[in-house]
Amino acid sequence: MDDITSFDLGLQWDEVSLTQLDAIPTQELCHVSGQINEKRFSTPLTESQFKQTLNERIPLRTRHANSWAVSLYNEWAMWRKIQPHTITDQNWPIPALEIGSLKSLDYWFARFIYEIKRKDGKPYPPNTLTNIAAGLQRYLVDVCDRRDVHLLKKDDGTFKTFQHALEKRKKELIAEGVGIAVKKADPVTEKDEERLWERGVFNSDTARGLSYIVYFYNCKMFGLRAMDEHTNLEANQFHTGFDENGRKFLQYEGRLSKTCTGNIDCKAKPKVIRQYSDPSNERCVVSIYEQYLALIGFSGRFYRRPMPNRDNGTIMFSQQAVGVNTLRKYLNDMYRDAGIDYEAENRNITNHSGKVTCCTRLYDKGFDEQSITGRSGHRSTAVRSYKRPSEDLLQNISNALQPPNLNKKKCVRKQKTRNLKTSLQLMIESYKLLFLTELTLSA
Template sequence: MSSFNMFGDQFLEYVGIDISDFATQPDPFEAVGLGKTEPEEITDDLMEQLGIADEVFSQPDPFLQQTDLSIPSSSNRFVPPMTTSAIEEKRKARIPEKTKQSTRWGKAVWDDWARAQNSLRTVGDVEPGDNYFIIPVDLSETSPEEMGFWLSRFVFEIRRQDGKPYPPKTLYNIVAAIMRHFREDLSRHDMNFLDKSDTRFAEFRKALDARMKELTAQGVGTTKRQADPLTPEDEDTLWATGTVSTKTATGLSNGVFLYNCKIFGLRGMDEHRHLQVEQYAFGVDQTGRYMKFTGRVSKNVQGGLNHRQVDVKSIKQYADNTNPRCVVHLFESYLNALPEKRGSFYRRPLANSNPPRCSLQVVGVNKLKTYMKTMFEKAGINLQGRNISNHSGKVTCATQMWEAGFDEQTIMGRTGHRSNAVRAYKRPSNTLLQDVSNKLQPPKPQHKKPATSTVTTEENTTTTGVQPTINNFNNVPTTVPTILPRASAPRLSIEHPNGLKITMDF
């Protein structure tokens, strides 16, 4: 074997050696059998001839000492191979459960409408130019043109279970749900009905726009049902009645739920459900003692491709040692009452435990859904005319910060909003609304104090402190004179303290 074949042509070219010079040269290592399959044994005589001591071979290789050339075990570094079905499950799991429910609901509305209308349609319903007669229930093979044809009728014909029309925003959401059905369930990405650049659905978008404007003109969906914020009086009552307390396990559980909403801006359900103890940490800095909350996946932070530049929520709440109701102390007391300092945050409080303790059992979803309303009922707070729900805590967070004069960016840091949608969470207090109402009222009538005067008539004389002597018109003051009617109907006498007297006959 020639030397250039051993090293390779590319290597020789790389180091600048002319390959042609080596083509006719004998292999200098061939004599020692380097090209053989089995290398010759290195004997002691050979080592002695070469002047190599035995201890050289007993020294560790410094290169191997500094470099880890070992191949890591696959069981430590990688997970076992995944199947196609497992990958598909992961893809489906990326979608929030609420979104999945909305998609199923929108498709169910379409299915009910299609079956009902197919049973009612007759040949007389077909006009010249109509290319379709049967509304498809299975949309897997539906063309964009056919879908646009039926969607235009769909938005005008569908109704709620009680026969009333859907509000405009709900109608839009139903269309979006059907679009998700194409994309997620049917793996069809050619059905973006709401994309303004897709001219295939231009006529449908006009129909949807017309229907939404028609509904708004009829007053459908103009009244928005929103969660109301808590007032300072509400909070004080919750503490005063022991509904929120650091003395009982139930009071601690109620308190951390309330202030997870108000202090950290957690949403009504989804963020509470997956909350973990590890998301809370306590520390001290130059400002003082604090509690730090680190968020995870939420509605506004999904962590996927679209949210790769969005940071999770990270909030510091400093302690107030002068306030016996300090939130930091409340959370410390609750975490100390937990049976373990990891895992699910909400654990079932143990009644009558002293000191307060919680069990290993996790608070169920149905229980979490009613936390806020249950607290208000237990505290005896009147809910008449108010919409108090779990979402009220987050609304309170935005409202109180807004009324305190904080800017939108600071408010968004607490609530987790990434756009001006935070404005929808700001609720003016009743006191502010009352003040605005008073400012916009018409001016009240001015009640002027009447001047003292003497009213003289032929039948009756009433003395009010003004003497009747008036003749000089040049000294009439700017004050309004007193009109003194006399008994005779056609005569009017006006007398003023400066001596001016006016008599008029009618």
Template structure:
């Protein structure tokens, strides 16, 4: 029996979330959706429990000599529970440096959410607050666990995306995007928090271009070479025709005219 897995969100689908204003800067709901989605994609957060226990002190924004960053500090998760059994296991402490030239400014997204939601890294407060309908206002109440459980599915449905999307889709998006860009498994594990290679490999999915490249590699080798010949048609327009020429059928000793340059030729004439 096969296990039904959550689908990752592709780059095209991610852009649709922005275009449909499901994620964005102009409403409190769009800000909430944005920080929720990128907490999953950037830092590999999973289901409702990790999001529900996320404290405001775990997310920080700032600037250093490398640029603007969003920082996530792990305190407790499925793979990191602390205690003597995991005394040699380090918690995730990730700084994600944002692209200042991008029109999808993630630093601005987090900055607006933190500023308008009223959460403080110094205070003992949950990270997710309930959005209000008017403008960029948030309630002082925390977002309920039931809302958090279905938030990714609600976002994707509103944007008209088709697929099996759950909160786990965010973590799968993180691993899949890094795998498709050629990142090594250790780098992926640092972001996702996986402790084993076998665990992270379940999250990786090849892109359509990668599948096409694999098909091209497994195709039989072509022994013929295509030579493009330009012919002029009778109406004065050029027609490009492609003729197949078997290079193996030509003599190896055949050298086309103009194959020698700057050569000295000696003629021995016998009487």
């Protein structure tokens, strides 16, 4: 009662009716003692702003994949409706995703996944069919709020027909050899890297040379992925320091990534990686990063648009960030500027080759899987798909599995014969020396 009477209603307590209390705005009934610290709270969002914020929690590429899967389903449904036997089907009509019953969706999804093809008439690879199903699943849950849909959950028999159709179609495609030879990104070889330095593509005298260096070594040293980590990279994620032994290092502090998603069930933490300096190496990247950060500043976007040097040789960077499409082609541009024709060598160099290089180099140098994942940021055995055995290693493996080599056996016999002759000659020389020694002593 004391709390209520402490409000200044302009009336005595015994003069206030329930009707008058109901007419008071809710905010006026909230008693706050002391001053509110406004720094503790964000500005309230409108309903549309809040929905937009929630929608942005889904990565852009995932949203595109979901939209593509839904568009493919809708296009198939339009085609299926004009087929003669469709309208006589007992499960007609083909349902809309938002309102279709579980039984109807299971029936038509099974036909959909079995009948779709690419625009050129060729079949989709098995993994693509699974991705299409996953896109429909995400759309039904996130957009349509269909919490009862579990397309790929095997212990849920609701979509058993669809799962059997997907499994059967994938087995058929694998038996036909579709999607077996997956085109993966190849690593940047040590020879390529040396040529990039020797031919001046990597240099610390121009803005473009510096930009190329930090992009490539962000991939190689810190295991940054294709574009998701590069695009939003900030300058303040890097700093130099010294450890307790006085050794200088460059430290990278990661943020959101494919591994560290920020989801409720995600336990991964942003990676923090140190790259120690090598004073004996004139190409030491720690010094080059210090130079780059001093030129662009220690805040804002990390990748700044490189500008031509001034007449006095001063290196210049624009305040504008490098565009995502330009970054996407950075590695290919480096190869082009260095005159390296990777296509003629039947290699696949993409913006993902940088991260593959990180894993492959450490693998080739004999580091264990835990050390590799510490750099790459992988949480599971997925890192194995990034390892690429060297050509020399593949050659040695092939040689070890070849049939017995007749020529090699002949060479071994010849070598044994030569060794035997050499041994006999040494024995004869020894006896000669011993005989001469005895003659000398007897004389």
